[in-house]
Amino acid sequence: MPVAEQAVIFPHEGEQLLGILHRGAADARLGVLVVVGGPQYRVGSHRQFLLLARDLAAEGVPVFRFDYRGMGDSSGDMRGFEDIEGDIGAAIDQFQRTHPSLEQIVIWGLCDAASAGLLYAWRDSRVTGLVLVNPWIRTEEGLARAYLKSYYLQRLISRDFWTSLAAGRVNPANSLRSLLQMTRKATASRHPDKARKTPAAQGEQAAAPSHPPRRARQPLPERMAESWQRFRGPILLVLSGQDLTATEFLDTTNRSPAWRGLLERPNLQVKPLPEANHTFSRDEWRTQVSDWTLAWLENPTAHHRRTATP
Structure with a gap:
């Protein structure tokens, strides 16, 4: 058996x-x-x-x-x-x-x-x-949009966030900078030519492993x-x-x-x-x-x- x-x-x-x-x-x-x-x-x-x-x-x-x-x-x-x-x-x-x-x-x-x-x-x-x-x-754009939807939006409507901000436990400049960075990434697909010219994009392309043409197209x-x-x-x-x-x-x-x-x-x-x-x-x-x-x-x-x- x-x-x-x-x-x-x-x-x-x-x-x-x-x-x-x-x-x-x-x-x-x-x-x-x-x-x-x-x-x-x-x-x-x-x-x-x-x-x-x-x-x-x-x-x-x-x-x-x-x-x-x-x-x-x-x-x-x-x-x-x-x-x-x-x-x-x-x-x-x-x-x-x-x-x-x-x-x-x-x-x-x-x-x-x-x-x-x-x-x-x-x-x-x-x-x-x-x-x-x-x-x-x-x-990168999809992840940024997901962060904006799941993390940043929830923080903005969170009572704990505003309590921490009022108490000085949150740096508003850092929070705003992070939010703006995510927003730029989330909207990068609307400007594909600009996105391709960024150093980060060039670095990712250089570091990416070689793939057959079928994968590289899309x-x-x-x-x-x-x-x-x-x-x-x-x-x-x-x-x-x-x-x-x-x-x-x-x-x-x-x-x-x-x-x-x-x-x-x-x-x-x-x-x-x-x-x-x-x-x-x-x-x-x-x-x-x-x-x-x-x-x-x-x-x-x-x-x-x-x-x-x-």
């Missing part, structure tokens, strides 16, 4: 990757691949990925969580989430080898792993669904929108209410012409968790995400989309 959890070592491009298989039902046709976002490994923050895998496997859903090259216990140089397509493909291959009944794969990812899963999914017909948790869609939000457009399977989108990454995702997708209408598709379910932080540090938040995932897997095409406003 096979063990419920099994460590698996599998090769990819000369490196050795480590994964953990949670078997679930022996005849299951659908399994969940947990892609790990950095910098962490296959257990996840607060053991979230481990607990999620055990919850799903207990209900018969096989799960494979793995460390891609350079992460956790896998060998190789560390790489960014935009360079792990091959790792994801190799993990799916291994998942199917160790669980031969599998025909359909759902990719589950948090933060930049969600983005990696989205960028990959439409390229592989075996991937039939996505669970995207607080997807990473970072740009910013991350546009590439993610293209991948969303191309992927036709069901998507579960989970967004934390107390998270800059989730706030930036919503703000960017609401503003970007490339995303127009994509979050209105009937294949999408949106589940907001208003009190949760980025890594779901409380047990009740992790349990809720696990329950949502299981319910969605049982009926992924049901249309329960609702407006999310973290």
Whole structure:
């Protein structure tokens, strides 16, 4: 009788990757691949990925969580989430080898792993669904807008801020300077030529790793929108209410012409968790995400989309 959890070592491009298989039902046709976002490994923050895998496997859903090259216990140089397509493909291959009944794969990812899963999914017909948790869609302008919305606005309406200001515990000049800097960054996209000429932008360009031309053509939000457009399977989108990454995702997708209408598709379910932080540090938040995932897997095409406003 096979063990419920099994460590698996599998090769990819000369490196050795480590994964953990949670078997679930022996005849299951659908399994969940947990892609790990950095910098962490296959257990996840607060053991979230481990607990999620055990919850799903207990209900018969096989799960494979793995460390891609350079992460956790896998060998190789560390790489960014935009360079792990091959790792994801190799993990799916291994998942199917160790669980031969599998025909359909759902990719589950948090933060930049969600983005990696989205960028990959439409390229592989075996991937039939996505669970995207607080997807990473970072740009300098998007982050600045998220700060303005989530931090500076809340400070301005906070009684503690004005009490501290009156008591001299807050330097108004520094606060104003910081606010103006964030405002300039948030509006930089309105003046792209000017933004490209700034020393910071030149420094970032010089320091950026070389990428194939396909990646160099478009910013991350546009590439993610293209991948969303191309992927036709069901998507579960989970967004934390107390998270800059989730706030930036919503703000960017609401503003970007490339995303127009994509979050209105009937294949999408949106589940907001208003009190949760980025890594779901409380047990009740992790349990809720696990329950949502299981319910969605049982009926992924049901249309329960609702407006999310973290």
